[in-house]
Amino acid sequence: MYVCMYICIHTYVFRHKLYWCINQHKCPWLRAVLEKEIICNRRHQNNPPLCISSMLQAARGTVKPSQNFNATQDAEVLYKAMKGIGTDEDAILQLLVARSNAQRQQIKVAYKTQFGKDLVDTLKGELGGKFETLIVGLMAAPLAYDVSALRNAIKGAGTDEKVLVEILASRTPQQVKEIVAAYRKEYDDDLEEDISGDTSGHFKRLLVILLQGNRQSGVQGGNVEADAQVLFKAGEQKFGTDEQTFVTILGNRSAEHLRKVFDAYMKLAGFEMEESIKRETSGGLRDLLLAVVKCARSVPTYFAETLYYAMKGAGTDDDTLIRVMVTRSEVDLFDVRTEFRKLFACSLFSMIKGDTGGDYRKALLLLCGGDDA
Structure with missing residues (x-):
């Protein structure tokens, strides 16, 4: 059996x-x-349910487990690439990008067992700049990566709201619960308290709702039209805006339910939910509400847009570029590539190629996994 x-x-x-x-x-x-x-x-073609969906997602990533994998041999290759004067960056990126995250964790263990040194610390000492950030990011387990990103976003001077929005809007309720638990274990701090202390207003309230990881499941049949009506009255039909209504409904309903609400809202109002949010809200709350709506519609499309705007115009938001490429490489980066090509006049591969350079570019293009030109 x-x-x-x-x-x-x-x-x-x-x-x-x-x-x-x-x-x-x-x-x-x-x-x-x-x-x-x-x-x-x-x-749920855009947002499949859990159950066996993790296997479906793995099939949509661009990074696959290496066949005939041998952690001991890989550790030796990396050791030789960093031994003595100079570093063979190409050997490092060619090997690590071609391994799944689970395999990289095994390589870390094998490296320490053979050579008595921590692989990540050694990589940090040998590499530099954006290339180092990318490679070190690939070496972190997915959950640990999210936890570290959130910690860095709220500790120190200022708050990186972009990171809070991206992670908490795009992760599943179960993933959010795992993040909260891992954050407490790693830092002996409460993630909700840390975020609440660093944010305010309805932006904070929606973040707190998302941190509970208690979205309803399925479609609440009788509530679809009612939710659309309530949202319309809270924004377009009201002098001022009832932000709490947007926060409560968009923060608690399932993605499947929200997609039906958006359709009903379009019929009722004559325009998309995103248009109302842009008109009725501002700042961090607007960004978070838009991210929630976009992720309810299609997570790959959300990340395609995120990557595009990270590279569009003068300068590059390398932190966002690295974070998305690392976290989606084994989840749905193939779908992100597909949506990127549908939305914009170039492929993700070609935009990365034109916006980055050196070993950093080589590694990103390998993660991208192909050109959709």
Whole structure:
């Protein structure tokens, strides 16, 4: 039975094989589970439900586990690349970008076991600038990366609201709960308290709601039209704006429910929800509300836009570029690339190529995984 289940689940990412698996399978309970998963996926093409969706997401990343992986051999290659005078940056990036995050964690262990040194500390000592930031980011486990990014965003001078918005608007409720727990474990601090102490107003309230990780599931059938009406009255039909209504509804309803609300709102108001938010709100709250709406519609599209505006115009927002490329490389970067090409006059690959340079550019282009020109 377990062999059958392994085969069925691992062929799930290949749709034609999955249908064969269902038709041939002898386990009625597993057949029912897989059929239900297909139906769920059809309804949530942009934002698939959890269940087996993590496997679907992995299939949409540009970075895959390396075949015939050997952590000990990889550790030796990295050691030689950083031994003595000079550093072979190309060898480092070619190896690490071509490994999955789980494999990189194994390489870290093998490196310390063989050479008695911490690999990340060694990389920091040998590399520099944006290239170092990118490679060190790739070496962090995904959860640890998010936790560290949030910590850096709220500690020190000023608050990097862009990081708070990007992470908390785009992660699933379960991922947010894991972030909160990992933050407490790592820093012995409460993430909600730290964010609350660094933000204010309705921006803070929406962040706190998102930090609870308690979004409703599914579509609340009778509430779709009602939510659209309430949002319309709270903004366009009101002198001033009832920000709390936007915060409560957009912060608590499921992505599936919100997509239906947006459709109902369009019919009612004659324009998209994003247009109302831009007119009725400002500052950090506007940015967060827009991010929530965009992620409810399509997470890959949200990140395609984020990457575009990180590189558009004079200068490059390298922190955002690195953060998105690192965090989406094994999740949905292939879909982000596809949406990028639909939205803009160039491919993600070509924009990165024209906006960056050196080993930093080489590593980013390898992460991108191909040109959609």
